Amino acid sequence: MADLKTTVAPASAGRTYAIIAIVLALLAALPFIADAIGQPALTSLATRISILAIGAASLNLALGYCGLVSFGHAAWYGVGAYVVGIMYRHSVSGDPFLGFSIGSDQLLVTLPLAILISGLFALVLGALSLRTSGVQFIMITLAFAQMLFFFFVALKAYGGDDGLIVRRRNVLPFIDTRDGPTFYWVCLFFAVAWFALMSRIVTSRFGRVLEGIRQSERRMAAIGVSTYPYKLACFVISGMGAGLAGALMANHARFVSPDMLHWTQSGEFMIMVILGGAGTLFGAAAGAVVLIGLETQLAALTEHWQVILGPLLVLMIIFTRGGLSGLVRLLRGGRNE
Amino acid sequence: MSLLIEQALNGVQLGFMLFLLAAGLTLIFGIMGVINLAHGSLYMIGAFAMAWVANVTGSFLIAALAGLLTAGAIGMLMEYFIIRKLYTRDHLDQVLATFGLILFFNQLTVLLFGRQPLFVQIPGFLEGSILLFGDVRYPVYRIAIIAAGLLTAIGLYLLIARTRLGMLIRAGAANRDMVRALGVDIRLLYTVLFGLGAMLAGLAGVMAGPILSVQVGMGEQVLILTFVVVVIGGVGSVRGAFVGAMIVGVVDTMLRAFLPQAFRQLMAGPDADALAAGFSAMGVYMLMAFVLLVKPKGLLPAHG
Numbered sequence: 001m002a003d004l005k006t007t008v009a010p011a012s013a014g015r016t017y018a019i020i021a022i023v024l025a026l027l028a029a030l031p032f033i034a035d036a037i038g039q040p041a042l043t044s045l046a047t048r049i050s051i052l053a054i055g056a057a058s059l060n061l062a063l064g065y066c067g068l069v070s071f072g073h074a075a076w077y078g079v080g081a082y083v084v085g086i087m088y089r090h091s092v093s094g095d096p097f098l099g100f101s102i103g104s105d106q107l108l109v110t111l112p113l114a115i116l117i118s119g120l121f122a123l124v125l126g127a128l129s130l131r132t133s134g135v136q137f138i139m140i141t142l143a144f145a146q147m148l149f150f151f152f153v154a155l156k157a158y159g160g161d162d163g164l165i166v167r168r169r170n171v172l173p174f175i176d177t178r179d180g181p182t183f184y185w186v187c188l189f190f191a192v193a194w195f196a197l198m199s200r201i202v203t204s205r206f207g208r209v210l211e212g213i214r215q216s217e218r219r220m221a222a223i224g225v226s227t228y229p230y231k232l233a234c235f236v237i238s239g240m241g242a243g244l245a246g247a248l249m250a251n252h253a254r255f256v257s258p259d260m261l262h263w264t265q266s267g268e269f270m271i272m273v274i275l276g277g278a279g280t281l282f283g284a285a286a287g288a289v290v291l292i293g294l295e296t297q298l299a300a301l302t303e304h305w306q307v308i309l310g311p312l313l314v315l316m317i318i319f320t321r322g323g324l325s326g327l328v329r330l331l332r333g334g335r336n337e
Numbered sequence: 338m339s340l341l342i343e344q345a346l347n348g349v350q351l352g353f354m355l356f357l358l359a360a361g362l363t364l365i366f367g368i369m370g371v372i373n374l375a376h377g378s379l380y381m382i383g384a385f386a387m388a389w390v391a392n393v394t395g396s397f398l399i400a401a402l403a404g405l406l407t408a409g410a411i412g413m414l415m416e417y418f419i420i421r422k423l424y425t426r427d428h429l430d431q432v433l434a435t436f437g438l439i440l441f442f443n444q445l446t447v448l449l450f451g452r453q454p455l456f457v458q459i460p461g462f463l464e465g466s467i468l469l470f471g472d473v474r475y476p477v478y479r480i481a482i483i484a485a486g487l488l489t490a491i492g493l494y495l496l497i498a499r500t501r502l503g504m505l506i507r508a509g510a511a512n513r514d515m516v517r518a519l520g521v522d523i524r525l526l527y528t529v530l531f532g533l534g535a536m537l538a539g540l541a542g543v544m545a546g547p548i549l550s551v552q553v554g555m556g557e558q559v560l561i562l563t564f565v566v567v568v569i570g571g572v573g574s575v576r577g578a579f580v581g582a583m584i585v586g587v588v589d590t591m592l593r594a595f596l597p598q599a600f601r602q603l604m605a606g607p608d609a610d611a612l613a614a615g616f617s618a619m620g621v622y623m624l625m626a627f628v629l630l631v632k633p634k635g636l637l638p639a640h641g
Contacts, residue, residue, distance in 0.1 A: 063429070069428060069432065128629055131629055132633055135366060136572055136634075136635075138372065138428060138432060139372075139565075139567065140568055143625060146561045147618075147623075153615065153618070154611055154618065270433060270436075271436070274433055304448050305444075306441065306443065309437070310437040311437065311441055312437070313433065313436070313437030313440070317437070318419070318422045
């Protein structure tokens with residue numbers, strides 16, 4: 001599947017760019033469309049989706065391209081969010097942290113720091129987790145994420161269980177982030193930038209090595225590639241993307257809590273990736289749209305929407321394999337594999 | 338001193354409960370190659386079935402039986418309709434499908450029983466505490482848990498090492514195609530084995546009923562701790578599950594019991610309690626990280 005993507009002929013490459021340009025234009029116009037059809041809440045929903053798409057795309061790099069089934073992606077997402085929350089708290093109170101004045105409500109300061117610190121966490125815990133593989137790796141990433149979850153629950157100085165309220169969104173020079181549509185455009189910008197970066201990475205030499213590791217790590221080792229540093233670098237980049245998503249979400253929701261690190265959040269990221277098709281660049285975005293859209297629809301239907309979502313998920317895994325693309329094939333009457 | 342012994346026993350008791358869960362999880366993984374996240378749901382189902390029947394009939398024994406059978410039956414149904422389709426899939430599909438099952442079971446339990454925790458009385462014949470030695474008193478019910486866990490562990494060992502079913506289980510783990518070629522109905526064997534693992538999880542749920550609150554989400558808390566046990570002990574190894582469960586049970590209980598006092602020597606009361614609670618919750622995960630550094634395959638890996 002992923003191989004097809006990289007061998008696009010020049011003629012259809014032009015068409016791909018045209019489609020991307022049209023989709024981007026529609027996405028940019030979304031707040032106006034939402035107003036026109038009398039659904040202003042759509043903008044906030046779209047903001048959430050574009051933020052979660054960043055998180056899903058970064059998991060896709062590890063899971064879809066490199067085959068690292070990380071069940072702890074929400075940990076880096078939550079860490080990124082807490083960086084924003086904690087720095088905001090200090091900027092309001094003015095208290096120093098270990099003697100340093102770390103408070104800031106500048107998005108241009110908090111965002112890079114959130115990315116950096118999430119990356120650091122992913123580096124340390126990833127270095128340990130990557131000593132294992134297969135099912136142990138799934139269990140360990142889940143367990144480490146749970147460890148960080150408990151850490152933030154116990155962090156009474158920053159709200160503990162109750163979380164932290166970010167009363168005002170971080171500010172940007174010349175741009176009013178408090179305005180809903182404006183903040184949507186900011187998030188959309190970061191989402192587009194992140195997807196552009198992902199597309200660069202997966203077509204680079206580094207990306208080819210990741211793809212090779214997913215297909216057969218043993219063969220990659222046999223042709224002389226030391227796989228561990230590649231996997232670790234991939235894991236860290238993936239964690240940094242989740243940190244970016246978390247930092248944006250903290251601004252969007254104006255609230256940070258340990259729930260963002262909950263293991264079900266990791267599960268949701270995985271579902272987004274699989275729904276959209278693992279190892280396809282825009283699959284993560286499609287998965288985020290479908291999952292959040294489905295959740296919103298089902299939640300409007302009944303409070304117990306998970307009773308419906310759970311079996312849907314089971315059926316999808318059993319019958320479609322490749323997520324939505326598999327579903328489309330199934331509906332057309334074709335067979336999977 | 339008596340507090341230390343009491344807490345050590347509490348640790349052993351938690352260890353036995355974790356062992357019941359980890360043994361089922363690791364057997365199912367070791368033999369069928371399936372990672373079942375919904376294993377914690379079976380624990381929850383056992384606890385809820387037990388709590389409901391206990392409140393209706395007032396009999397602990399009937400309730401315990403009901404909990405065991407319900408967990409076993411639902412486990413076998415789950416295997417027959419869903420898990421069976423996942424044997425040839427990769428771990429990712431297994432994780433996501435069983436994640437879907439967790440969402441379903443949790444929400445269904447909310448629909449049936451609500452979000453309020455259920456409480457179960459300790460049965461009359463297991464009430465009170467007895468004098469162990471010196472001035473150490475210990476609740477009878479917790480001793481019963483330890484005894485039941487010990488008996489189950491011995492029974493499981495005998496089942497696997499001494500019976501025909503156990504021989505098939507071991508053979509299936511070593512080479513499933515060969516067992517099938519020799520004319521064994523391997524699908525039935527897997528269903529039975531899955532039911533056995535589910536009953537072990539259900540038993541843990543039944544025993545937890547009277548000492549913990551029976552509520553939605555109890556399955557996942559214990560599931561993740563079970564993962565830690567399995568990783569420390571070595572995936573696929575029942576002996577490893579036993580050793581890992583005891584280590585995790587005792588370390589977790591000791592940290593929760595004694596860390597707050599240690600921290601209170603250093604700082605003010607509420608801060609110390611909060612910090613100690615956090616560190617004791619993180620303790621077993623740090624232990625897991627340490628074991629991984631020394632032995633990446635766990636303490637007693639199944640194969641080599």
